[in-house]
Amino acid sequence: MTRLIVAAGGGGDAVAAAMLDSALYGHGEPAVILTYAWDRLLVDPVPGPRGPANFTALRPLTPHVWSVAADSQPVAPAGSTLPRLAAELPHTFALIDPHHGAQGITRQLEELIEHLAPESIDLLDVGGDILAQGDEPTLRSPLGDALTLAASAQVNAPIRLLVAGPGLDGEIPATDLRDRLGPCVHSLSAKDVEPISSVLDWHPSEATAMLAATARGIRGRCEVRDAGVAVPLTDDGPNVYMADLDDALNRNRLARAILATSSLEEAEQQSREICGYSEIDYERNKAAWLTTQTAGTLDAAEVLPQLDAFEEAATSRGITHTTFRRLTEALGLNGNQRSGLRDLLITSRPEQYAAPLWQLHR
Template sequence: MTRLIVAAGGGGDAVAAAMLDAALYGDGDQAVILTYAWDRLLIDPVPGPRGADNFTGLELLTSAVWAVPAQARPIAPAGSTLPRLAAELPNTFALLDPHRGVEGVTHQLEQLVSHLEPASIDLLDVGGDILARGDEPTLKSPLADALTLAAACQVNAPIRLLVTGPGLDGELPADDLRPLLGPAVHTLTAKDVEPISTVLEWHPSEATAMLAATARGVRGTCEVRDAGLPVPLTDDGPRVHDVDLDDALSRNNLARTITTTTSLDEVEAHSREVCGFSEIDYERNKAAWLKNQPPTKLDPESVLPQLDQFEAEARSRGVTHTTFRHITEALNLDGSQRGPLRQLLINSRPEQYQAPLWHISDAMSDPS
């Protein structure tokens, strides 16, 4: 029987959806995962989400929904992790295209539900920012989640909202989210991570990396993003909570405001009004800045001393772990060097690799 999982924020939520599918439903028929193609600037140098016209090789599922098979390719200069996910995971990945606003996403959802007649529909968010009001000072990326939430609430079908890894996206603190969460329906384990373990070796999502790490028992404080945000890794991390969909909508001011939108531009305009910013504006500004940066060289001779300095400073802040994305940016390297840097560090200091995170060595083992 077909199941449908909607990855609320795209990117890492799609990977987490594949993990959750196996954890909750077993190894039988695989769920269809409906997700944005929105991989941020580490993978895709073009700001914002990609639409169907940014790919070749898509397969039509309905008149409004395309599947992204392994042979699909983003049209340069765009980038996307979805074809590789389709190649490495057994799920079908369907493209959620937000360029026609909430009305367009609602239409896509309705068509897919009608086409698949799924036995269950789950809307999954890693981190919990789908429960944001919109005015929280730590909120960074509310747009995608609000869009999918607004659309899901208009579909005439039973949809279960699941939040896992509360606080792990570094947006709303877990303590603030805890009163908003319903019962835990599952606690992810190391065994649950296995189906996506190879994907975690290359996928850039920090939230899903921390989700997997907490499921494997890692605890501490992980520093993430270009700003070096500290995220606690606690027993809350691997829990999957059921949340009332209507309660989420009543709390999410942006989702309620964008219900009748018919374009992504409209959604962005409302985000600027409700939240004070659009995350796509941030991507536009950062992309323009990156374009003007001189190319950097990955020099193994200088990387390890720079890493020692970074770790010493991180340790003084109480940090125990970090992501390879954060190390890449902390060492002033560009996103294309994340993979080679990761391999260099693992080969040089394998004892510090607590997959998929990097463990900050303690002072006694610090070579400096």
């Protein structure tokens, strides 16, 4: 028997799906995880999600679904974390192709369900922005979640919507999500994190890093993203809740508007009209800006004083932890330097490494 987990927003949701698969089920073959190849500019310098044409050596699962294998490679200049995930985790990572809109993803789901005959189907979102209305001022990345929600709602099969770590994506505060969540189905523990612990050492997802950190007992306030959003790390962080899929669709204006879309461009235009922006436009603008920037160096004599200044300012804001993505951008480095920065800091100040986060010196 096979399980199917749809990683609603891609990126870190795929890593969380692997963790949840082991935590909730822990038996039989690992789940098939259907996920976007959408790693944002820290990994992929090309704005927007990747499709099958952007990879080599994919494996066919159905006529419209391909899996990413360990020897698959993104076609330059694109980048992707999926081949490395496929190499390090036992799951099958099937590729969501959003370029044919919600209708195309619906077709992919229907083909997978017919092919796999899964014993369970979960739609997983870390943070809970899939439960948004679409006009919240703190919302930053609604499009991927809206597409998977719209597609899942059109499939003639029972799909359970799960939200892990309410508020940990830094978009919709956990307090605003409380009345949209159903029962807690699991509270993640440090033991649950172990199957993906090696992945957390290199994967850039901030929300899943904070999910794992709270499961390991870390509490405080974590600063994330280039904007420096402060995310509370609370006792609710490791919890995984059920939510009603139909209620989520009825609430999510963007998901309802894109139900019949047959291209990513259509869905993106609806996002502009309903949310006031397209997150891919943001990536396009930021990518263009990054080409004009000169990255700093990884010399300890230069980096550590900059880190001290950042930490002093952040602690004055009540921040206790941050992510290596946040540090990379705050210190004027580029995405390719993230792993080098992490190694430098852990070597220099190992006592501050609250895996997979960085604890600020106090």
